[in-house]
Amino acid sequence: MTVLTLRNLAVQRGRRQVLAPVDTVLTTAGMIGVIGPNGAGKSTLLQAISGLLPHTGHWQLGDRTPAREEIGFLPQAYAVKASLTVEECVLLGRREVLGWRVPPGARHAAGDVLARCGIAHLAGERMDRLSGGQQQLALIAQRLYRAPRLLILDEPTSALDVGHQIEVLTLLAQHATATGTSILLALHDLTLAARFCRSLILLSDGRLRAAGMAGAVLSEPAIRASYRVAPEFLTSRSGHKVVVPHRLI
Numbered sequence: 001m002t003v004l005t006l007r008n009l010a011v012q013r014g015r016r017q018v019l020a021p022v023d024t025v026l027t028t029a030g031m032i033g034v035i036g037p038n039g040a041g042k043s044t045l046l047q048a049i050s051g052l053l054p055h056t057g058h059w060q061l062g063d064r065t066p067a068r069e070e071i072g073f074l075p076q077a078y079a080v081k082a083s084l085t086v087e088e089c090v091l092l093g094r095r096e097v098l099g100w101r102v103p104p105g106a107r108h109a110a111g112d113v114l115a116r117c118g119i120a121h122l123a124g125e126r127m128d129r130l131s132g133g134q135q136q137l138a139l140i141a142q143r144l145y146r147a148p149r150l151l152i153l154d155e156p157t158s159a160l161d162v163g164h165q166i167e168v169l170t171l172l173a174q175h176a177t178a179t180g181t182s183i184l185l186a187l188h189d190l191t192l193a194a195r196f197c198r199s200l201i202l203l204s205d206g207r208l209r210a211a212g213m214a215g216a217v218l219s220e221p222a223i224r225a226s227y228r229v230a231p232e233f234l235t236s237r238s239g240h241k242v243v244v245p246h247r248l249i
């Protein structure tokens with residue numbers, strides 16, 4: 001069982017501390033979700049762990065901090081302008097290993113990842129002619145193809161329809177279990193977070209509000225204080241927790 005340790009991880013942007021020291025230890029069995037309202041510091045935390053933002057404090061996975069090349073990071077949705085095909089985009093995920101000559105086995109493996117992401121039919125399409133959601137699926141496929149030790153995804157389902165949200169989160173959870181990859185991802189949908197993440201980190205106003213097992217983090221007082229909504233908790237027919245936010249009155 002791998003453990004993610006964050007020790008006083010903090011980020012300063014200019015004169016402002018946008019992330020106050022985060023100090024917690026979580027098991028990475030199952031996915032770890034990072035939740036919190038807009039501007040809470042989710043992207044900041046993920047970018048700091050990815051090595052893209054200078055930070056103070058320390059973090060490690062297991063008994064060491066992984067090198068940059070062992071981390072796969074997918075930033076929040078952005079438009080891809082490159083005139084690459086989807087297959088080429090996926091293959092670029094392992095460019096350092098493959099070089100510019102792509103053996104047939106590598107193309108086969110890329111095709112397999114595209115099929116698992118449900119977009120094998122888009123392999124020959126140009127990235128810059130895809131919809132936002134299709135681009136997001138292609139970029140997730142690229143990160144999976146890269147197969148890093150730690151996969152960090154910033155709102156990977158933000159542009160996806162409900163069917164693809166479930167498909168991608170199921171795929172990521174299976175990938176984590178099958179390969180032992182640790183996955184850390186920011187999510188806005190609390191019902192999806194409850195269903196797919198074993199552990200959660202809840203941030204608001206640049207501070208850690210709660211961390212631990214998903215069921216404990218998604219408490220009425222924590223959600224009320226962080227999101228300023230009154231949550232109603234239901235249980236779906238399949239036994240999953242459903243979080244319905246209501247306006248505070």
Ligand SMILES: Nc1ncnc2c1ncn2[C@@H]1O[C@H](COP(=O)(O)OP(=O)(O)OP(=O)(O)O)[C@@H](O)[C@H]1O
Nearest residue numbers: 013018036037038039040041042043044045076206
């Ligand atoms: N480039 C920047 N320069 C200065 N401050 C920034 C910059 N980017 C983000 N911030 C500030 O850092 C704080 C945390 O932002 P962050 O993007 O981490 O929030 P978030 O939880 O990911 O929000 P969202 O859900 O809206 O994506 C915000 O107050 C934001 O204004």
